[in-house]
Amino acid sequence: MDFDFSAILLGLTVLFGVVWGLDRLFFYRRRKARLAAQGREYRDPAPVDWSRSLFPVVLVVLVLRSFVAEPFRIPSGSMMPTLDVGDFILVNKFAYGLRVPAFNNKFLSLGEPKRGDVVVFRFPGYLCRDEAGRLRRVGGDESGPPMLGPGYRCPEQPLPVQQQNWIKRVIGLPGDVVEVHDSQITINGKPVKADYVGPFTGDRRRPEDAELLAYGATIWNEHLDGVDHLIARMPDRMPTQPIPNELVPSRVPEDCYLVMGDDRENSLDSRWWGCVPEKNLAGKAFLIWMSWKGWGTGGVDWRRIGTVVH
CATH class of the missing domain: 1.10.287 (Helix Hairpins)
Structure with a gap:
């Protein structure tokens, strides 16, 4: 985007x-x-x-x-099963305060993100270490290196796309101590609970569904501070970056939010590039107003239209 x-x-x-x-x-x-x-x-x-x-x-x-509200289209499967590729969503632009158009500077505060919110934000860039060992932000691409792992520092030639809009779920608030090991999240010493729902079912003709099916994805109902939502787990896909790691500490900095995708093994999120600064927030997703699965793979998904995002 x-x-x-x-x-x-x-x-x-x-x-x-x-x-x-x-x-x-x-x-x-x-x-x-x-x-x-x-x-x-x-x-x-x-x-x-x-x-x-x-x-x-x-x-x-x-x-x-x-x-008031801004429309966005979901371009990737990182928020499945909550948000699917081809979903058109509305984002509440005043949930976290009013900002100057295009410049995104807040001039009126109306609230702050809560744990479990699905937020749209301007991608802040990767956390990288310079030659002096200091952390800094550089641009990056959401479709970038899919096999990132421990020891990863920066793309050799990062792309300047820090104005790109991304969407993820808020996991950690400023001051929280968060630990992540594969799909298990612990916040301030308390494990986040999730109940098994069943195996993922989808259409193999769609690439995003085919990947979940190929890795035997399972669906879980996660309970995140009173917000119940579905997540997908694919533990056989690849090892995910833990928190803390050499670039991302366990304690969330002030004016920053730790975010993750609901497709836990297929999301390039805070585990890889750190938290989202408050100044990068664009709004809170609240409604699916249209869902297009593609020609020959479902067309308009009428069941998803009007679904409240939570």
Whole structure:
């Protein structure tokens, strides 16, 4: 999700507003008087007419997307089975405060993430060690090295995609002590409990389903601080990065959130690149409004439409 539509909307809003505003301040009266003196019907020039017509439209869209709700499409299977590839979701943009469009600077605080929230955020980049051994953030790609393991430090040529929007579930809050070993999570000394539901069932024609089926994935109902949600486990797929590790400490830093995907063995999350800074939060996912499984593999999944995300 690299496309920064908010920045484009903001730019168009400013452009149309400036063109229309400057015309009304400096040119409109003289042009109207001149045309009236010539006995001609008044008409705005095409650029002004377009700006006057489009300014309120893009302004309303910008306000709604920036401060009320914004649509996103799920591009990967890291949040299965909660969110599937092809789900279109709505994200509450005021759940954690109001932010300046495109720049993401918070100017009004309305709340903070809770453990178990499904959040959308700007990918903060990988945690890497420089030549002096100090941790720093560098860009990265969610489709990047799939076989990361202990000892991994940084991509040799990291990609600058820190404006990319990702979606994960909040596991650790600021100040929490979190330990993760494979699918077992312990928060502040208490293991997170999960009940076995059954084997994963899906359509082998879909790559994301085929992988889960190939590794004998099982579905569990996880109880995370009062939030019950389904997770997928594939312990035979590959060893996952534990927490703590050499880059990610067990204690979550202040103004930062530890996040993980619900497909626990197939999610590039805080275990690999650290916590999400508060300033990177974009909002809280709350509703699936459309779900498209693809041509020949289910089409529109009507059962998922209207599902509340939790």
